Amino acid sequence: MKEKNMIRTSLLVFLLAFLYYISGTLSLNLLSGNSIINVGLFAAEGIALAFALYFGKKVLPGIFLGQFFLALDNEISFAASLSIALINTAEAYLAVVLFKKFHLRVSLEKFRDIFGLVLLIFFVLQPVSALLSNTVLLVTHHISIEKFPLYLFSWWFGNVMGQLVFTPFLLLLFTNFQKIQWKEFFLCSGLFGAYLYILQIVFGIENSFLLLSLTLPVVALTSAYKGLVYGTFFNVLVALVASYAVYLDIGAFAVHNHIDNVINYNLFVLVHVSVILTIGMLIEERKRYTKTLEETIGTEVKKIQEQQLLLYQQSRLAQMGEMISMIAHQWRQPLNNLALINQLTISKYAKGKLDDKAIEYFKSHSKKQIDLMSDTIDNFRNFFKKEDKACIFSLNGAIKEVLSITADIFKNEGIFIEFNTAQDYALFANPNALSQVLLNILNNAKDALLQTTQNKKKIVITLEDTGAELLLAIQDNAGGIDEAIKEKIFDPYFSTKQEKNGTGLGLYMTKMVLQEQLHATIEVFNTHEGANFVIRLPKGAK
Structure with missing residues (x-):
């Protein structure tokens, strides 16, 4: 070595x-x-x-x-x-x-x-x-x-x-040797060298300003578009061809005595060098700054995406907890019924009355309760099933599906949900995304209603065709949102339910899902009765 x-x-x-x-x-x-x-x-x-x-x-x-x-x-x-x-x-x-x-x-x-x-x-x-x-x-x-x-x-x-x-030139050549596209480099250099030779040797242009105006823009533009390696080498070519013209005593550097010609030659070369080293380097700095900025933006975008994914996962976990509560609530009645059927069967066995009729009653009624519990699991499993692909689905059907799994819980809390529309609309999007959005808004409305003394608690869901888009409105009569915080409710980790372990992610994720998966927007208004969440959906097929 x-x-x-x-x-x-x-x-x-x-x-x-x-x-x-x-x-x-x-x-x-x-x-x-x-x-x-x-x-x-x-x-x-x-x-x-x-x-x-x-x-x-x-x-x-x-x-x-x-x-x-x-x-x-x-x-x-x-x-x-x-x-x-x-x-x-x-x-x-x-x-x-x-x-x-x-x-x-x-x-x-x-x-x-x-x-x-x-x-x-x-x-x-x-x-x-x-x-x-x-x-x-x-x-x-x-x-x-x-x-x-x-x-x-x-x-x-x-x-x-x-x-x-x-x-x-040589320093840039040494440090960028592996990056240079040599065929292109030699082609461009050969063409520019021939161009200089024709101007100074063949045509013998005697006006130095004319010669400068014909060569400097070419060098500057090449340096700007191809890089400083090209610009500095073109300066070398300018100096070499001009030196040869001085030696031959022709062109712009042969109109005075030898010393004046050499001085004019030096000024001609110096102008090229000054322009390329100044402007060319500033352009390189700008390119490098732009590249660094793009890389920084890319890194920050990636971080934001990772944060959004984390927020999405946290939101899904929070939704899952709510869903488990709903499942437990909906299972409570079938489990009570199964317990009664089981107790009745044991009682008949103890009295010696467990005949075929009793067994058939046990079989049919217990199966009915088990099927009801199984249907509940299927409904919630479909809701949480990961679905990344967009498809055409019924907007009305998606709303009714969410209501079907929440209606009993809302009813037990004394909350009535009203949804009526004369027409059915289709959307091309992710149906589960819309279901998650509706569930988040409905749960927020439920929490707000439970904090009021309103006797007739209600949520009204409406669909309106404006011609250019569909307006999906979810309005409650819980009294509305404090104007001081209304602009913050879609911010991440902002919650008015800290005492109830609110995550502050529900409405934030609602907004993000609407924007990124449904290409929709959401706004909230206060009415004389309560809050009105309005979702603007791109219009699909009717």
């Missing part, structure tokens, strides 16, 4: 040294006529900085070797070449240290990462590199004191341009 790491590191070092030397030579030859001091874009510095930031200190020898042989090749003395190579290596080392110190990410995920990189290049790395390197050249008599300020600026500006163009 160690041997493989050493081989990999050695290959990276030699690759960086080779790239530094080749790109540096091309930059100097294209823009400065083979001079070590270059006012134009110096690509080698951008490549070196990207490698150092991404791969770390282990690739620093590659920078040293590349810069050393590049300086020697440009007729710089051995001592000066060695000193400049050490300075550039130290510059890269400083970049690695500062990047970690200020917690900047090489993936350039946020605007602060890009902004921090630009600040380091402009105000730390290149001022140090330019000042020390030109001081070495001055001391070794490669430049004169009169030209020192010009060479100092040229070194600083050329290196800054090289790092602004190449470093962001």
Whole structure:
């Protein structure tokens, strides 16, 4: 494993040294006529900085070797070449240290990462590199004191341009290497490169503003729609093709003397870089924020769904408790009858009168009571049967089914339920959902009525066809709901029955079931007699 790491590191070092030397030579030859001091874009510095930031200190020898042989090749003395190579290596080392110190990410995920990189290049790395390197050249008599300020600026500006163009692209390329669709990337890059070549080399457009207006929108739009990797590489292509145009002395960068042409070239490239690194990064930030927001919303929606499921289960458990009470109530009479039949049979046996007639009476009457209890179980079992599928069902029939299993209990409490309608309506929905809704509202009405001194307690259920929808109203005469709490009764865990162990989930789940399963709404109004719950159902077949 160690041997493989050493081989990999050695290959990276030699690759960086080779790239530094080749790109540096091309930059100097294209823009400065083979001079070590270059006012134009110096690509080698951008490549070196990207490698150092991404791969770390282990690739620093590659920078040293590349810069050393590049300086020697440009007729710089051995001592000066060695000193400049050490300075550039130290510059890269400083970049690695500062990047970690200020917690900047090489993936350039946020605007602060890009902004921090630009600040380091402009105000730390290149001022140090330019000042020390030109001081070495001055001391070794490669430049004169009169030209020192010009060479100092040229070194600083050329290196800054090289790092602004190449470093962001290479860092984004390294960190997104696995995500890039390479066929599409090469196709888009090839088309844009050909487009630049035609504009600058074939047509030789001389107006720099016209050239800018034809290239900048393309780069900006590509960066916005395809990402910052595309935008930064298009900047590299802009710089390369423009450098070639300067070298050929044609187009927008061949209308003045060489220095002016190189300055115009740098401004042309700098505008592209500034726009893409600023606008492109803001767009990336917005995309990332939108994605994070969507993920957060998705997580919160999932939590809400889980909470609603929990509330639904709690509500079902509460309903089940009420149902068990109803079953116990409805079984009480058949059980009493069975006890009487059983006692009668024992009595006849004791008196020696247990004949065939008595056995037949026991058989028929006990079976009648058992069948009644069995029917009660079937009715409640159907009510609690889980049914997720929607179907066409009779609205009137669903209401009557609920009334059939609650009528005796309400009757024993002195509550009369009235339901009359001249027409039958069909709904396409979950019938059990409607049954649960009705049972919740009826139980709330019963509890309210039992707290009153009303002699004639009643609940009136009506159906009304408005043309666009059906209105299902459940009205009681319990006196109505306090206006201070009327807006809260559909909130979860809000209950006026704490002393009776109210869960506060009944009406909340009623509203949720109506909205999500029946696509209906519910409102409550106070009348002169009591509360009126109005359910607005989408109209089905008549």
